[in-house]
Amino acid sequence: MHPLLQENPDKKILVLGNEAIARGAIEAGVSFATTYPGTPSSEISENLFKISHQTDLYFEYSVNEKVALEVAAGAANSGLKTLCIMKHVGLNVAADPLMTLAYVGVSGSLVIITADDPFMFSSQNEQDNRFYGKLSGLPVIEPSSVQEAKDMLIYAFELSEKLKEPVIFRTTTRINHSSAFITLGGIKERKTKGNFKKDPLRYVTVPAVSRNLHLKLLKKIEEAEIISENCEYNFQKGKGELGIITSGVSFLYASDAVEELNIADKVKTLKIGFSNPLPQKKIQDFLKGCKKALIIEEGEPVLETYVKACAQQAGITIPINGKGKNLFNLHFELDPETVKEVISSYFGFDYAPKSKPDASNIPELPMRPPNLCSGCSHRATFYEMKKAAQSLDIDVIYPTDIGCYTLGFMPPLNMGDFLICMGSSVSSSCGFSKAIPGKKVVGYIGDSTFFHSGITGLINAVFNNHNFTLVILDNGTTAMTGHQPNPGVNMKELGLEQYQQVSIENIVKAVGVKHVAVIKPKKVKKSIEAIKEALSYKGVSVIIAQELCVLYAKALKMPKGRPFYVADKCKDHRDCINEVACPSFYIDETNKVKINADTCIGCALCAQICSENAILPVPKS
Amino acid sequence: MKTKRLIMVAVGGQGNLLASKILGEAALLSDVPVRMSEIHGMAQRGGVVESAIVLGAAQSPIISDGSADILLGFEPSETLRAINKCNSNTYVITNLAPLPPFTVTIGKGKYPDINLIQKLIKEKVKNLIAFDALDAAKQAGNPMALNIVLLGALSRADILPIPKKNYKTAIKSRVKENFIDINLKAFELGFNAI
Numbered sequence: 125m126h127p128l129l130q131e132n133p134d135k136k137i138l139v140l141g142n143e144a145i146a147r148g149a150i151e152a153g154v155s156f157a158t159t160y161p162g163t164p165s166s167e168i169s170e171n172l173f174k175i176s177h178q179t180d181l182y183f184e185y186s187v188n189e190k191v192a193l194e195v196a197a198g199a200a201n202s203g204l205k206t207l208c209i210m211k212h213v214g215l216n217v218a219a220d221p222l223m224t225l226a227y228v229g230v231s232g233s234l235v236i237i238t239a240d241d242p243f244m245f246s247s248q249n250e251q252d253n254r255f256y257g258k259l260s261g262l263p264v265i266e267p268s269s270v271q272e273a274k275d276m277l278i279y280a281f282e283l284s285e286k287l288k289e290p291v292i293f294r295t296t297t298r299i300n301h302s303s304a305f306i307t308l309g310g311i312k313e314r315k316t317k318g319n320f321k322k323d324p325l326r327y328v329t330v331p332a333v334s335r336n337l338h339l340k341l342l343k344k345i346e347e348a349e350i351i352s353e354n355c356e357y358n359f360q361k362g363k364g365e366l367g368i369i370t371s372g373v374s375f376l377y378a379s380d381a382v383e384e385l386n387i388a389d390k391v392k393t394l395k396i397g398f399s400n401p402l403p404q405k406k407i408q409d410f411l412k413g414c415k416k417a418l419i420i421e422e423g424e425p426v427l428e429t430y431v432k433a434c435a436q437q438a439g440i441t442i443p444i445n446g447k448g449k450n451l452f453n454l455h456f457e458l459d460p461e462t463v464k465e466v467i468s469s470y471f472g473f474d475y476a477p478k479s480k481p482d483a484s485n486i487p488e489l490p491m492r493p494p495n496l497c498s499g500c501s502h503r504a505t506f507y508e509m510k511k512a513a514q515s516l517d518i519d520v521i522y523p524t525d526i527g528c529y530t531l532g533f534m535p536p537l538n539m540g541d542f543l544i545c546m547g548s549s550v551s552s553s554c555g556f557s558k559a560i561p562g563k564k565v566v567g568y569i570g571d572s573t574f575f576h577s578g579i580t581g582l583i584n585a586v587f588n589n590h591n592f593t594l595v596i597l598d599n600g601t602t603a604m605t606g607h608q609p610n611p612g613v614n615m616k617e618l619g620l621e622q623y624q625q626v627s628i629e630n631i632v633k634a635v636g637v638k639h640v641a642v643i644k645p646k647k648v649k650k651s652i653e654a655i656k657e658a659l660s661y662k663g664v665s666v667i668i669a670q671e672l673c674v675l676y677a678k679a680l681k682m683p684k685g686r687p688f689y690v691a692d693k694c695k696d697h698r699d700c701i702n703e704v705a706c707p708s709f710y711i712d713e714t715n716k717v718k719i720n721a722d723t724c725i726g727c728a729l730c731a732q733i734c735s736e737n738a739i740l741p742v743p744k745s
Numbered sequence: 746m747k748t749k750r751l752i753m754v755a756v757g758g759q760g761n762l763l764a765s766k767i768l769g770e771a772a773l774l775s776d777v778p779v780r781m782s783e784i785h786g787m788a789q790r791g792g793v794v795e796s797a798i799v800l801g802a803a804q805s806p807i808i809s810d811g812s813a814d815i816l817l818g819f820e821p822s823e824t825l826r827a828i829n830k831c832n833s834n835t836y837v838i839t840n841l842a843p844l845p846p847f848t849v850t851i852g853k854g855k856y857p858d859i860n861l862i863q864k865l866i867k868e869k870v871k872n873l874i875a876f877d878a879l880d881a882a883k884q885a886g887n888p889m890a891l892n893i894v895l896l897g898a899l900s901r902a903d904i905l906p907i908p909k910k911n912y913k914t915a916i917k918s919r920v921k922e923n924f925i926d927i928n929l930k931a932f933e934l935g936f937n938a939i
Binding site: 138302305373478490492705 | 756757765769778780782790791792803806807808810822823825826828831847848850851853854856857861869870
């Protein structure tokens with residue numbers, strides 16, 4: 125049995141924040157869940173996916189976040205308790221259904237998890253999704269700790285059920301990827317059969333209906349504000365004439381700071397867990413007893429702006445600050461020492477930060493950036509593209525996309541010139557190729573990203589008769605986020621029979637691409653020839669590079685190839701290192717190129733490009 | 746108890762996430778509150794993996810620069826890189842077997858001399874324990890047990906209020922059955938290495 129399914133109420137278990145959220149979903153009795161994977165949210169879905177194989181929970185990896193939310197909207201309006209999970213930028217993709225689903229509401233309940241990523245540990249931006257609460261009018265719930273992540277998810281479902289509105293559950297990386305002991309609660313029964321009562325005047329958002337629905341939503345917001353005023357997750361602690369208002373993980377940093385500065389009798393804290401709509405009266409009452417207030421939040425001044433407005437309405441004129449010089453930044457994440465330093469300087473307490481070591485005499489250390497794996501087929505495709513472009517003597521712009529292959533932008537491959545969001549490789553290639561006549565443009569996109577939002581760009585390219593080559597790097601899985609399924613995955617390899625596999629090649633041909641070639645990137649010469657043909661084609665050409673992700677192949681226990689070694693006839697040209705840069709290469713003490721036989725998977729890319737034929741399979745012993 | 750903050754740095758694949766889980770489990774067995782955080786987005790692609798483990802009263806799951814009481818380094822150049830987490834009172838325990846990054850192979854960086862790494866750490870913090878944990882792991886029967894060797898050394902350093910037997914119980918509960926003996930041996934070798 126999956127460990128998150130154990131009954132054992134009151135038992136303590138050590139879990140990741142994302143596991144706590146998955147457990148919260150199980151305790152709440154969630155019967156329907158959808159997602160598109162994205163760090164830092166992925167482990168919530170991974171656990172629910174596994175649990176769905178052992179229970180009657182319905183779970184799906186949807187094609188993208190918009191689809192995931194629309195699927196969830198159907199289920200939640202059939203009366204089911206529904207969860208929809210995504211990373212922060214995913215909510216941009218789902219913003220269209222979100223805005224009008226807020227008008228429509230739900231007949232069951234729906235919680236939408238947005239996992240924000242301050243500091244961009246694994247994201248392209250650090251947008252603050254609390255704004256989506258204001259934008260859509262939906263309630264926002266923000267946990268501060270791993271235990272709260274579980275407990276407040278259950279609360280979010282109760283709230284959604286009460287208001288008949290979706291609830292946004294906003295986490296940050298430091299909640300998702302922190303671990304702590306949580307105390308388990310009881311598990312509610314799952315209701316898995318839905319029911320839809322037709323009511324077009326509620327559900328069909330033509331303008332005449334939507335005007336009424338907007339009024340209904342505004343009433344719900346008023347109702348939500350009353351609940352927020354009395355919500356147990358908006359609470360005050362400590363006492364004094366100095367006030368801190370905070371939410372999310374910042375609450376923990378603030379609590380530690382107050383404790384360690386020994387100022388608990390001078391500083392009180394208002395912790396906000398229900399952050400949209402904010403509890404106006406509670407905030408005003410809190411401020412009335414204060415001489416000065418500090419707002420501690422990561423990202424945008426969402427709380428700060430609102431608290432200042434609350435103060436203005438109540439005629440409170442005390443200093444209220446959060447973001448600014450000598451205060452908190454708008455960028456990156458907070459940390460305990462920064463919070464401690466700002467609290468002490470803003471309120472005028474003595475604090476001497478610990479002396480950090482003098483790093484001036486530390487030599488520059490070699491960087492350790494993440495790298496494409498040993499034997500990764502993307503490396504082979506990138507190398508082949510480079511050779512094909514060189515032999516045609518063309519200079520190419522390479523828009524890329526989101527996935528492991530983004531790492532190809534680094535030297536020596538240098539295969540990535542432009543990236544803004546999921547699917548942008550295809551559509552931005554349209555723009556570049558039209559804007560710069562005569563310039564060759566090659567876009568790179570992975571299989572999962574192609575299904576997510578590459579297909580529409582490709583149809584656009586065919587319709588508008590653009591001129592570029594799209595390379596679809598099909599490694600048979602969603603590799604970057606931890607090998608989640610996508611429509612192109614052969615699910616039978618995972619022992620799952622209830623899925624159908626969708627062919628990328630058929631889609632590409634069906635949308636009208638005239639030049640399509642499928643390559644096996646491990647076959648260097650053949651691949652280069654196929655790429656050259658595609659590059660020479662006028663119009664939209666597509667290369668599909670098919671090779672299973674090496675980590676995924678290992679997880680599926682597929683046989684590993686025989687490793688290679690560098691024979692004595694090596695003349696030290698180092699093309700293998702300088703052009704391919706597979707991490708299995710190293711330079712030994714005698715300055716000779718060697719291959720680490722433990723990590724080499726025998727892809728033979730380097731063996732095919734060595735001009736001396738000096739790279740050979742390790743003989744069978 | 747007074748809060749103790751421990752930073753673990755490793756290269757992806759060295760097993761520091763398992764090590765932090767074992768340490769967390771051992772803390773629970775010892776009635777020590779624990780919170781941990783990790784950054785591992787690209788761990789499988791050879792990047793640096795850093796875990797923060799906070800034991801005791803503090804609630805924050807991360808550790809600011811200058812605030813680590815203990816730095817447990819799985820790779821010497823990464824230990825040195827994480828020195829900004831330390832202060833003059835920090836206890837540093839590090840493996841000395843290098844794992845040069847790929848940038849060194851392609852000539853984009855120079856791996857520092859091991860003796861220099863030790864000298865630099867020693868002049869910046871009060872305590873340094875440095876030994877070849879990879880060798881000990883190999884002796885135990887599997888180079889992958891390096892993480893457990895380092896936990897053994899951490900136990901011996903006696904900075905955390907976690908009895909040795911609780912580490913061992915936690916190892917047994919978190920490690921796959923076939924590997925328990927090797928890991929318990931690795932733990933002892935680490936314990937006796939310093």
